[in-house]
Amino acid sequence: MLPALRLLPSLALALGLGTALSLPPAALRAQGVTTTTRAPQDDPALLVADDLQITPDRRLIASGNVEALYEGRRLRARQIIYDHETETLTIEGPITLQDGEYTTVLADQARLDRDLQNGILTGARIIMDDQLQLAAVQANQVEGRYTQLYKAAVTSCRTCNTDEAPLWQFRARRVIHDKEERQIYLDGAQFRVFDVPVMYLPRLRLPDPTLERATGFLIPSIESSTQRGTGVKVPYFFKLGDHRDLTLTPYIATKTTTLEWRYRQAFTKGEIEFEGAFSNDDFGTERSNRHYLFGQGKFELPRDFELNFDIELVNDESYLVDYGYSNKDRLDSEISIHRARRDEWVSAALTHFRSLRSGEENTTLPTIAGNLDYERRIFPTRLGGELRFSGGLHSHYRSSDSILDGTDYDIWADGRDVTRLTGSADWLRTWTLFGGIRSTVQTGLALDSTYVNDAGATSASSDTQLTPSASVALRWPLAKTTRGGVTHVIEPVAQFGWVGGSNSDLPNDESTRVEFDEGNLLSMSRFPETDRRERGFIGAYGLSWSRLNPKGLETRLSFGQVWREKDLTESDGSSTFSASSGQRGSTSDMLVAAHVATQNGLSLTARGLFDSGFDTTKAEVRTAWDNAKTGLSATYIWLGSDLAEDRPNTISEWAFDASYRMSRHWTGHAEWRYDVASDESVEGGLGVTYTNECVDITLKASRRFTSSTILTPSTDFSLTVGLRGFATRTSDANYARTCRK
Incomplete structure (x- = not known):
């Protein structure tokens, strides 16, 4: 701002004295004079005026469209007078001073000392x-x-x-x-x-x-909730130096007294962030103290390693949802070290899990899991192709010591603890055959050694297996570009493979949820972990078509199916694959996937599995429309009932999220989740925001309809008013009001 008036600190003096001593006054009485000088710091300075003269009393007068430039600052005025006797500057306006990129000063008149300080x-x-x-x-x-x-x-x-x-x-x-x-x-x-x-x-x-960062109050908000009552949040930001800050948010309502907080710190090679809250409320029959802590951080270590951690702790199952802090119903705290290079991956992680779901016992769930993984690629010159080596060590622990099966849907002991060592070596090479067919040959050998503690009577306690495998995959990409620039690509694919060995009767602890999509169509195993592998002869085929128009519609369509020698079964004769995986039997369900995108921001993605009668096994549809005024997204998910995946009822659900800019300053928001299977709403919300160049006003209303033994339905209202212009640079000027001419 006005400190910018340190414009030409010695320029006027240099012009007044230097020019006055070297030239007679009449010599400077000329029109359109431009004078360049250098300040004592040897920085170039420029003074431009219609008329420049020195009076007999040794005053320098620059008049008529006067403009002075120095060190990135620009001063415009009608007249500048420098008086050598008093060493003062008198500036006649209108005055405009631009100090750098962000500050402009306007004035009618100014009287400043020779240094403009x-x-x-x-x-x-x-x-x-x-x-x-x-x-x-x-x-x-x-x-x-x-x-x-x-x-x-x-x-x-x-x-x-x-x-x-x-x-x-x-x-x-x-x-x-x-x-x-x-x-x-x-x-x-x-x-x-x-x-x-x-x-x-x-x-x-x-x-x-x-x-950007300054100690002081942040934008307050008023909230009203059927659970928490009516209250106000007043956040206060503490700048604890250039690399640390703390935000404390007292939240006082009729049914709760809460202190929310967040701490952040940046280091030379890392950063951490923690947030949490302490509450004393009376939601139930008596007042109780509740709190939570979330934290995360990452650090760069020597030799390209990176350390990551996150902490998720809460002392009450419903606290996060009651206060709207998080919708997570399973918490995970983890510390990990990993390194990723072009031909190498190393990772070690230790994770603690805690379920907040009603009806789930943490004693019978794997609460502590450790993983150590290593992968390496080598490209041998004589052999050709690529060699891949991988190894892994996994262990998970349950606090229960029970060797009996409880009330869940598996047959294994509730207190089992599992440790597994895995190693594999694979060689693969790709050739281009006649007609542009791409052929990839892969062969390998894998070792799996597993030990189960507290296995129970229905399971072995250990098992070690060697698994050989071999496969051939064929791709035939066919492309055509029309005169209009539209490209069509059709690619049929096929794979033939064999995997030796047989699955043991050890518990299926990690491969209970099998997904089938375009990414693993040509995989030798669709199980997520190696405690289960697909065995015997396996085949897969698929077809994809893509239409790419740089000026219009973009379309992709894919089909695929897997064939195997026989269905995989467990020791009790049941299928290893769940009913909704789409993989049961010798022939899988048909995979159908599609993607459509237009230039106006509309996109549609759909994926589904269909059995031989073309009945749906599982399906999902996602659509979005984004442009300057509208933001709309919708998701539909259908999952059939499947006891093997702990899902006794069918899931059929819609989720909508929308925003619409109704006018220059008004924007509406809406969200809604609807459970089609039970014919009831899950949650919904409405909001409206008014924004102009100097204020943000947001009013929101939300409703949670679900209830359980730990949750009750609730309705929340909030009002937030923010004053723009203080430490909040606004790049979007579309909201600024305009004046009519």
Whole structure:
């Protein structure tokens, strides 16, 4: 702002004295004079004026479209007079000073000292970052750092005439702007809405728009909930240096007293972030103390390794949902180290799980799991192709010691603990055959050694197997480009393979959820882990078609199916694959996937599995439409009942999320989840936001309809009002109001 008036600190003096001593006054009485000089710091400076002269009393007068440039600052004025005797500058307006990229100063007149560090401006108006405006009858420049404004107004709202009151403003007896600290201090301030005083503040400190982080209050919000009652949140931000900060948010409502917090810190080679809350509430029959802690971090280690961790802790199963902190119903805390290179992957991780779901016992769920994985690729010159080596060590632990089966849907002991060692070596090579057919040959050998503690009577306690495998995959990409630039690509694919060995009667602990999609159509095993492998002769075929139009519609369509020698079964004769996996029997269900996208932002993705009668096994549809005014997404999921996947009932659910910009300043929001199978809503919400150049106002209403032994339905309302222009640079000017001509 006005500290920018350190413009040409010695330029006027250099012009006044140097030119006056070397030339007679008449020599400078010329039109269209341009003078270039250098300040004592040897930085180039430029002064341009219609007329430049020196009077007999040794005063330098530049008049008529005067423009001075120095160190990225630009000053425009009607006239500049430098008095050598008093060493002062008198500037006649209108004055416009542009200080760098973010500050503009307007004034009627100015009187400053020779170094432009001290002085007075009258009729001053300061515009910061094209947002915040400070106006005063008089502004004093002090030490080149402080600007003092008296009887000042501060606002970021646009007004079209001097008689119009802004939407909001601060009126203060005195306003001080500290350029170095980038802070604005107000003494005797009133907060006014449409020029009506609504609040008096003896002292107030605000960051200017160029400051990204500053200690102080953040935007408060008012909330109302059927569970928590009506209350207010007032966040306060603490800047603890350049690399740390803390945010405390007291939340006081009729049924709860809560303190929310967040801590962040950046290091030379890493960063951490923790957040949590402490609550004392009376949602039930008596008051209780509840709290949660979430944290995450990552660090760069020597030799390209990276350390990651996350912590998720809560002392009450319904706390996260009751306060809207998270919808997670299974928490995981993990610490891991990994390294990824072009031909190598190394990873080690230790994870703790906790279920918040009603009816799930954490004692019989794997609560601690450890994983160690290594993969390496080698490209032998003589042999050709690629060699892949991998190894892994996995172990998971249950706190239960029971060797009996409980009430879940498997047949294994509830207290089993599993440790598995896996290693494999594979060779693969690709050739291009006649007609452009791509052929890939792969062969390999895998070792799986598994030990089960507390296995029970229905399971062996250990097993070791060697599994050889071989396969041939064929792809035939066919492409055509039309005269209009549209490209069509058709690619039939096929795979023939064999996997030796047989699955043991060890518990199926990790491969209970099998997914079948385009990504694993040509895989030798669709199981997610190696405690189960597909065995015997296996075949797969598929067909994909893509239409790519750089100026219009983009379409992809894929089909695929898997054939195997026989169905895989467990020791009790049941199929290893679940009913909804689409993999039971010797022939899998048909996979159908499609994707459509248009240039106007509309996209549709669908995927489904269909049995021989073309009945749906599972299906999902996702659609989205994004443009300048509309943001719409919808998802539909259908999953049939499957006891093997702990799903006794069919899941059929719609989810919608939409936003629509109704006008220049108004945007509506809506979301809704609907359970088609049970014919009832799960949750829904509506909201509206008003935004202009100086204010954000958001009103939201949401409803959770579901209930359980730990959850009750609830309705929440919230109102948030934010003043724009303080430490919030706004790049989107589409919301700014305009003045009619």
